[in-house]
Amino acid sequence: MNSSPCSSGEGWIEEPLDQRNVVALLKSVLEEEPLAGAWVVDATAGNGHDTEFLAQRVGPEGRVVAVDLQQPAVEATRARLAASPELAKRVEIVKGDHALLQDLVPGPWRGEVAVVLFNLGYLPAGGRSLTTTAATSVPAAEASLTLLRPGGLLALAVYTGHEAGAAEAAALREWASRQHGARATVRLLRDRGEGAVGRPEVLLIRRRPEQG
């Protein structure tokens, strides 16, 4: 990943996103996280690809809560994991709104979660009628930051190409810029300029290690 900062206007770090494949980029970021035995959250389970990846990364002692608003996504994630009973044991799939994330994870997880991952947008092959929106994504990001352990990572892939996506990305950027400082460090990866309209963005928000 190219990580040379190009701007830090608001004090946070903005970098060019030179890979179109944001999922691969997020995976490479998560590969670097110390996740063995950790508690992690997939806040947009969808078809279960990311949940499966996280279940592999946390290992036999770790646990994943995978959340999605749609029943077809819950079923798709369950079906994907059914092929790997070892991984399925590590995952709890929850049907719910990630805006209410604090109530969807076990109580002891609060302040102890290593990673919360959002792959925003719409369910692939599920139609575009239900997409994530700023109205729920921003409260969900706020809830996630509260759930994180010190040094934990909130990672969001934001798709600006669908109808609600540009507004969602702007709202998340605005929210993230306010977190940068005492509470967290923020990296925004995106392409700028005319040709970049509609391209995905990545936000990496790390809770400050010194926060108790």
Ligand SMILES: C[S@@+](CC[C@H](N)C(=O)[O-])C[C@H]1O[C@@H](n2cnc3c(N)ncnc32)[C@H](O)[C@@H]1O
């Ligand atoms: C791009 S897909 C996720 C892809 C998925 N991570 C995978 O590996 O296949 C986005 C998902 O967000 C879900 N979603 C939309 N709004 C939501 C909300 N408020 N709470 C939880 N999930 C939501 C959609 O149902 C959809 O399945």
